[in-house]
Amino acid sequence: MKVGFIGTGTMGSILIDAFIRSGALEPQQIVASNRTKPKLQQLSNCYPGLKIACDNIEVASSSQILFICVKPLEFKKVIDDIRSAVTNEQIVISITSPVQIKHLESRLSCKIAKVIPSITNSARSGASLCIYGSRITREDRLLIEQLISHISTPIVVRETHTRITSDISSCGPAFLAFFLEKWIDAAVEMTGIERSSASFLAAEMLLGTGKLLTEGGYSLEELQRRVTVPGGITAEGLSLLSNNIGDVFHQLIRVTHDKYEEDIVKINDLFSP
Numbered sequence: 232m233k234v235g236f237i238g239t240g241t242m243g244s245i246l247i248d249a250f251i252r253s254g255a256l257e258p259q260q261i262v263a264s265n266r267t268k269p270k271l272q273q274l275s276n277c278y279p280g281l282k283i284a285c286d287n288i289e290v291a292s293s294s295q296i297l298f299i300c301v302k303p304l305e306f307k308k309v310i311d312d313i314r315s316a317v318t319n320e321q322i323v324i325s326i327t328s329p330v331q332i333k334h335l336e337s338r339l340s341c342k343i344a345k346v347i348p349s350i351t352n353s354a355r356s357g358a359s360l361c362i363y364g365s366r367i368t369r370e371d372r373l374l375i376e377q378l379i380s381h382i383s384t385p386i387v388v389r390e391t392h393t394r395i396t397s398d399i400s401s402c403g404p405a406f407l408a409f410f411l412e413k414w415i416d417a418a419v420e421m422t423g424i425e426r427s428s429a430s431f432l433a434a435e436m437l438l439g440t441g442k443l444l445t446e447g448g449y450s451l452e453e454l455q456r457r458v459t460v461p462g463g464i465t466a467e468g469l470s471l472l473s474n475n476i477g478d479v480f481h482q483l484i485r486v487t488h489d490k491y492e493e494d495i496v497k498i499n500d501l502f503s504p
């Protein structure tokens with residue numbers, strides 16, 4: 232099976248790298264194109280056998296599954312490029328959330344899916360959010376999920392929940408990293424602990440917490456309860472957090488959804504007949 236990638240920026244490169252390192256794909260099975268060639272050349276130097284296509288049409292015409300890994304407003308140009316090259320049997324996968332299944336099905340005759348990855352997939356971890364178009368068969372789903380399960384846990388979501396699920400799964404690593412960075416800044420400033428020590432502890436804590444919440448079977452509520460000794464230190468901290476957090480998470484969801492709606496309006500314009 233040949234798998235194509237249009238766009239080898241941050242996420243396209245992460246996916247190619249993770250698929251090869253996990254053993255899901257051999258470099259010889261991959262064909263890729265990118266607007267600027269140096270990034271692509273770097274990938275091909277790392278993975279001899281990976282084919283650099285001369286343009287998007289060559290990728291589209293030589294792959295059974297084609298991942299489109301460009302930014303939302305760059306999609307229309309790519310779709311116009313590949314429109315005449317795709318066949319009904321191919322599967323085109325968008326990795327971006329605001330481009331809707333209907334936009335792609337209206338322009339391309341092939342099978343359409345969205346698979347929203349996460350930077351965590353680069354550690355062969357985290358989720359991939361799967362949304363399937365009307366032409367995708369049961370066998371196609373199995374093929375897609377078999378491939379992405381080498382680097383992530385496939386989770387099927389409703390298209391109406393694309394934003395909130397990718398807020399948690401794909402933006403989440405940046406939000407959590409921000410939270411830890413602020414905490415470590417305060418720790419360094421107030422206690423003199425070395426930044427590298429505090430950062431290492433935070434990373435190990437995050438990894439262990441993730442394991443408890445997945446394979447350990449803990450719920451968030453149970454985890455808090457088990458750590459909190461009655462009358463102890465954690466209780467003081469949780470009480471402060473709960474009194475001060477306000478509606479910051481409601482605001483967070485509002486801003487990500489507002490930006491998403493803005494993008495959808497722009498994409499609707501680009502894809503209007």
Ligand SMILES: NC(=O)C1=CN([C@@H]2O[C@H](COP(=O)(O)OP(=O)(O)OC[C@H]3O[C@@H](n4cnc5c(N)ncnc54)[C@H](O)[C@@H]3O)[C@@H](O)[C@H]2O)C=CC1
Pocket residue numbers: 237238239240241242243264265266267270287300301302303305308309326327328347348349350401
């Ligand atoms: N960065 C992340 O953690 C995640 C990103 N995504 C989605 O992945 C998509 C790509 O994001 P990044 O990789 O971070 O962006 P990026 O800007 O690093 O990569 C986009 C790549 O597409 C190439 N490109 C643009 N137009 C092209 C065209 N017409 N033909 C060929 N190549 C073209 C650019 O040269 C660039 O290398 C976005 O839509 C984003 O929403 C989804 C989940 C997580």
Ligand SMILES: O=C(O)[C@@H]1CCC=N1
Pocket residue numbers: 397401402
């Ligand atoms: O920042 C972004 O737009 C993308 C979407 C999910 C993660 N990164």
